Structure formats: C-alpha cells, structure tokens
Amino acid sequence: MEKEKGSVHARRFIAYLVLIILTVLCLVWFYILIINATRSKNDLRVNGFSAIPSTHLMENLNNLFHGTQPVLRGMLNSIIVAGCSAFLGTYFSTMTAYAIHAYRFKGRKFIYTFILAIMMIPTQVSALGFVDLMRKMKLMNNFIPLIIPSMAAPVVFFYMKQYMDSNLPGSLIEAARIDGASEFHIFNRIVVPLMKPAISVQAIFTFVSSWNNYFIPSLILKDENMKTLPVLIAELRSADFLKFDMGQVYAMIAFSIFPVIIVYLFLSRNIVGGVTAGGVKE
C-alpha cells in the first residue's frame, strides 16, 4: 500500500512536469511576440532576445497603421467575412439539420448520408473550378465567394443534428403546430432559441476558421483594399521585409492573432467543451 501511494505520487509528479513543459511550449511564442511588439526596431535589430517588455508598442502600432499595408481595412474585412460566415453558416446549418431532424420525406436518408459523406472532402480539391466559376460570375475581389459557401457546412450541420437528437423534443414542435404556428415561425421562434448553446459554439468555430482562412481568400482577393488579414500576413512575408521595421512585423502578427486569443480566454469553457461534442461516438 505504501509503495502504491509512492508510485501515484511519482506519476503525479511526472504528469505535472510534462504538463508544465507543454504549457511553456505552447505559450512561449506568444510571450516573445508580445515582448517584441513592444520593442523599438533598433533594439530588435541589435539585441536578439529580451525577456522584458519595452515601451514602443504604440509607436509600432502607429507605424503599422500608417504603413504601406491597409491593416485596419484588413481587419474590418476579416471581421465582415468571418462575422457574416458565422451568422449565415450557423443559421442555415441549423435549418438543414432541422429539415432532416423534424420531417419525414422521400430521399431524407439519402440526403443525410450524402451530407455526411462529403464532410471530409477538402475545399482545395475543387479550388480550380471554384476560382474559375467566380471569375466567370464576376465575383473576384468580392466577399460573396468567401461568405456564402459557409451556408453549406457539413461539419456544422452534423453537430446541430446531434444536438437536436438529444435536446429538441418533438412534442414541443407538435404543440406549436396545434397552436397553429407556421413552420417557419416554429423554426425561427422555437427551434433557434432552443439551439442557442449549440449555435454559439459553432458560431465561434466558424468565425475562427474563416478569420484564419488563407488558401481561398488568397486566390479571390487581389485588390489591396479587399484583402483579409491572412492575405496581408502572406504579403508581408513575401516582401523583403527583413530590411524593414521588425517592430511593425511583430505588431502586425500580434494584431492578427490577439483578437482570437482574447475571445478564447472569455469563452474557453464553451469552446473546449464543444471540440468533442461532434466527434465519434464510441
């Protein structure tokens, strides 16, 4: 018994040690990023590493906002694209899930199977046809090709369907029908409010993945004022920027990722819980 207790202590010690190492490994990059965003360009050029913050953050941000890239415009573009994607994506995925969940019609099972089957097909494999079609539809340099496709998001659909299976009682819908409510009214006034927890989790995930998306936006957005943050980041990389102001580069990276980190810190409980809810059932 004594020995067993000792082995639990030893295992607990190792577990904490590994967890602390991993925590450092996850956070150290962002720590250096924050520090470096506050340092002046000369300091960054002359002294490689510093563990203490400096006082040049506002200067770096100011230079960034008045630099060659339309960074503020880029953030606004990113907010518009990610915000609209999150809103439309979750609303219409809920609607699609409701169609499969609540109604019995011919082809229902086939459509359900079909949506699950296309879930894992990556967008990259149809990018050629997608960009070609957008060019023909005169939708280049437009946010529509980045927003509207999120309305058909099989992963969000799957999550909503699973949530409905355990949280949306059919009796409630039936009662509303007897009261004479129309089907659209039932969906908008009863189903959507009940789905709020699931919708908020998926809205965050859709927002973040759209915010971070680089592949398709880089093919669609060519006009400088339409570019989203990831496209501007890539542009910064391809400029011969080591000659420039590194303080600005760090400020730009911080500017692109900190909105997501801040949102995450507030909502981490929902997000971490939501990761697994749509996964495999064992």
Place this chain on the structure above:
Amino acid sequence: MSSKKSSSRIMRHNKYGYIFLLPFMIVFVIFQLIPLISTIYNSFFENYMSGLMQIGPNFIGFANYAKLFSSGEIEKYTANTMIMWIAGFIPQIIVSLLLAAWFTDPSLRLKGQRFFKTVIYLPNLIMASAFALLFFTLFSTVGPIHSIAVNLGWIDQSFDFMKSTASVRTLIAMMNFLMWFGNTTLLLMSGMMGIDQSLFEAAEVDGATATQIFWKITMPLLRPIFVYVLITSLIGGLQMFDVPQILTNGDGGPARTTMTLIMWLNKHLYSKNYGLAGALSVILLIITGILSIVVFKLTAEKEVKA
C-alpha cells in the same frame, strides 16, 4: 376520416423538409459541386499560359496525369508532405494519449485540468499563417531564437534555420504538433471517458497495474476513436499548406524539399496551368475520398440507421 386528415397534415408539413434543405443544396451545387465537376473536366484538357500566350484548351485525355507522374515531382511532394505529417503526428499521438490517460485517471486527481486544457487547445485557434510568420521571424538569422542558440553555442553564427531541409521540416512538424495535440487530447479524452468505469474497477480489484489497464483495456476500447484521429489527421496532413507556404514564402525551400502537394497545386493555380492543377486535384480528391470512406464508416453508419 380523422386519421386520414392527420396523415395529410403530416404530409403537408413534410414538404417543408425540402424547403428547409433548399439553401444548403443550392449553395452546395453552385459553390462545391459545379466547381468540382469543372475541376475534373479541366484535368482532361491542355490549358496553360506560355508567357502571355494561352495554350488550349485542347482535349488531351489522360496526358495531364501522365505528365504529372513522369516528372517525378508528385512523388517528391507527396514524400515531403508525408514526412512532415508523420514527424508531427507521432509526437502528437504519443503526447495526446499520455495526457488523455492522465486527465481521465481518477487515482491521479490532477488539479488545474481546465487551465491545462485551455492552454493546450489555444494554438489550434491561432491563425496558421500568422503563426508561421512568427516562427519565421523568431528563427531567422536576425531573430531572437537564433541569437539565443548562438549564445548557448548550439549553432554557428552562420547557421540559417531556413536553409537546412532538416530544420525547416522540423519547424513545420513542430508547428503542426503544437497546433493539433490539444485537439487530439480532447478527442481521446472523450473516448476514454466513454469507457465503462466498472471495467477499470474490476481490473483494479484483480490487481492490474495502471500500465496493464492502459494497454489491455483502454487501448483496445479506444481503437475506433484512434482510427478516427489517425485518418482525419492524415486528411488534414494532405491539405498541409498555410504553415509551409508562409514559412518558406511559397517556394518550399531549401530546394523544394518542404514543398507540399497543396503548395504545388497553389503554384499551378497562380500560373494558370489548369490542366495539371486539375489532374492534381483529382488525384487528391481520390485519395481523400478513400480516406473519407473510413471516417464515414466510423461516424455515420450508426447515425443514419438511428
């Protein structure tokens, strides 16, 4: 009479199933299905820019596919992609299994689980392109990590992380590891918590050690979720793009040893080499399609039957 009336009411309602499906279907057809068909169609045509001159489109059958394989490039980029995926995935699965086992082990009673889970999941939400640019600046010859490594005597002043195949591949694998091990831990944890607790209790009563319980009970019961993690990660690995693209500025350097399949596809899309881009897309579609069937079998079959 009344039953007929009620069934007709249900029928009347059920047509709303189609109405509610309509937005999804319209968007799917326009933005996914038509582009996919047109991609496949393009793969059979000679269609590229030679300087400012447009060549084609001329129907050439499977010549694009033959060209893809004859140059040896596709093998090389597939190997690059797989090497970097495996180098990230092996530590990812080992660390995730360990963490998931520790988090769910009642005898350990680890404190601060919520904090650790929040931290390890964080990198998954970070913009991959910004993360890669950050790594580039930190590891470049004027970056802080380079200067620390020089000061510690680990590397020579002249060493450039971006000029060595091994170091660029390691950096990419490390970023993939950091971005995905938290997610995998959470998935494996939910699998472990789904295992019937009485099995563990029975094993403990029989005097099994923690190691024995892990290998004889947890692992076999975790197999479906394990396969799910493996295959979805492989599909994700085949799509590897943002991190190597930004880190190496799109050229997959040094000497194209970190060029992934999607980076290559991206190059063809930029140079408007639609024939080869189409053929490459179709090959990727077939591979991910086969892998998807495995995932589908794991997730969907029970779902649809229910």
